[in-house]
Amino acid sequence: MLTILEKFDIFGVPIKLKTIKQQEQFKTSQSGVIAIIIMILSLAYFIYVIQLWINGKLIPKVTSSQRMIEYTTYEWEKSEISFTLYDLSSDINPFTLENNIIMPVLVEISGLFVAAKPRILYSTLQVDGDKNVVTIDKGKLVLSQVDGTKEEDQEDIKQYFIFFTKCRPDWIDEGGYCADQQTIDEYFSINHGLLFLSINLQQYNYETLEFDEIKKTQFFAFEESSPFYSQVILQKQQTTIDNGVLLSNLESFEVIKDYEVNTQSVSIKFAQNTIKTKENTKFEFDSLCTFVFRIDNIETNETILMPKLGEVLAQIGSIVNMIMLLKILSNMINTTMLESSILHQIIEIYYPQFKQVEIKKNFFGQVKQVHYKGVEIKLSMFQYKYNQLIELARTKFTFNNLIQELSRVQLVLINQIGMENIKNIFKIEEDLKFFDHDTPNSNCQIQNLASISPEESPQKSDFERFGLFNSEI
Structure with missing residues (x-):
């Protein structure tokens, strides 16, 4: 019975004869030098790759695709959208609550009509005396079909309509007032530089394993005689991250990866004629410039697979195999x-x-x-x-x-x-x-x-x- 079992033994070892020096293998100093070199190179490369992996410097696998979407939302709680007037001709801040010269007005459009009372955006930041900043502190945009069926839990399409107009005493909030007409006329009699639109975008950082905010800015000429209309299309991205060490650990995030702007010249009455209410009431005003914010109906799906321990060891093994050719x-x-x-x-x-x-x-x-x-x-x-x-x-x-x-x-x-x-x-x-x-x-x-x-x-x-x-x- 034992003889039969011995035939199934696949772990047999060869019988080794010793050399004159009582060694089972013939060894030389030359081969010893090569062995030391191999061990040093293998250990050094192992430590090098592990350090790269720990510090997040190994490039992950990233796949990206696009798809058409019919419904999505994007909501923010901090000042991700801002307007800045880089005025090189004057130190006056035209967007203040007191002595207001220019009113940035935000109108929420739901469906095709105004959904809420227009809101005036006053300047909340003055930087170096010549940078006048207006921010949208929080907001929510909705992409949905204007016509057609929607689910019960889906909202109507929501867009933001922002226009800049001269101060209106009947629109200003409590506690504020417009500058006198002479001051307003003198202000518009000279060139006041560029209007910057800045939107904070999110990009995943492979080293910190967090999203970094990147501010992207577009420049627009700011002149009373040249009103314009800009359509700002926010491009949404669904990011799925697998940051597991051994097994998969999937996390999904919705971010704004980019935006594009389409601009054209319009008349000063364009914004007035575009805004509609359900009661057919009209707002009488002249617009210096107009911006419409909406979500693009093309969404990007990005999948980020962070290197796992098995892939790191496989990479080390492949290089070590090359080194082991010295063997x-x-x-x-x-x-x-x-x-x-x-x-x-x-x-x-x-x-x-x-x-x-x-x-x-x-x-x-x-x-x-x-x-x-x-x-x-x-x-x-x-x-x-x-x-x-x-x-x-x-x-x-x-x-x-x-x-x-x-x-x-x-x-x-x-x-x-x-x-x-x-x-x-x-x-x-x-x-x-x-x-x-x-x-x-x-x-x-x-x-x-x-x-x-x-x-x-x-x-x-x-x-x-x-x-x-x-x-x-």
Whole structure:
């Protein structure tokens, strides 16, 4: 039964024979240097990639696609949309509640009509005396079909209509007042620079694993004589992030990734004629410029797959495999040096004089100098004979030659002592005298396992001398 089980064992290990140095493998200093280089490079690259991964500097896999949408909303709670007048001609802030000159008016359009009372946006920030900022602190835009069926939980389309007009006393909020007419006329008599539209966009930061706000700004010429109409289309993005270390950990976010602006020249009555109420009431005003904010019906879907531990280890493994190609070179060096050493030992067995030969080789194993008993031998003469002996030793080192040699020894033994005597030799068993009571003589006899010392090896007189040393004969 145990024999049958042994046949199914797939974890068997080879039986290794030790070398003269009691090693199971032949090792060299050259290969040791390569092994150290491999280990240092592998460890250094491992630490380098792990540091990149921890610090979020490995590029994730990002896929992006677009699709048409019929309904979506976008709501913000902070000042993501702002207007700034970069006035280089005057230090006057025209958007203040007191001494107001220009009114930025926000009108919420639901469907096709005004949905709420117009709201005046007053300046909330004065920077360096010449930057006058008006912000939309919070808001909500809705993309929906104007006509057609909607779900019960879906809102009507909602857009923001913002126009800039001269101050109207009947529109100003409580506590505020317009500047006098002379001040207003003097203000508009000179050029006041550019009107900047700034919208905060969101972009995912792979290092901090958070969304960064990026302010994108568009410039518009601000002149009373050149009114314009701009349609600001916010492009929404659905971002899905997988930041799991081992398994997937999906998180979804809705952000504004970009916006585009379409601008055209219009009359000062364009905004007045465009705004409609359900009661058909009209607002009488002249617009300096008009902006309409809406959501684009094309949504971008972005999927970000952050590198996982398995991918990092796979990347390290692929580079380490390239580094481990040095192992092939190391194995080739060891194989060549092992073969050279064994062949040289075979030559020494047949020609013991070679034990006194000193051969100096370079790093690549090429013979550079040869000395015999302190006398240098001519390299060309030695190399020719030595190469011949190497080829002969290589032939003797083959498996077939070993079998052939053993068969010849067997034939010699049979002819010299006979088959019956050989059989009797294999029947002889010697007891190991280990304990004192095993034999009167307490000396332990360990003969069967005794190895042959180098002194007991065949003497040089038993073999043919090497041709280079004929002078000694």
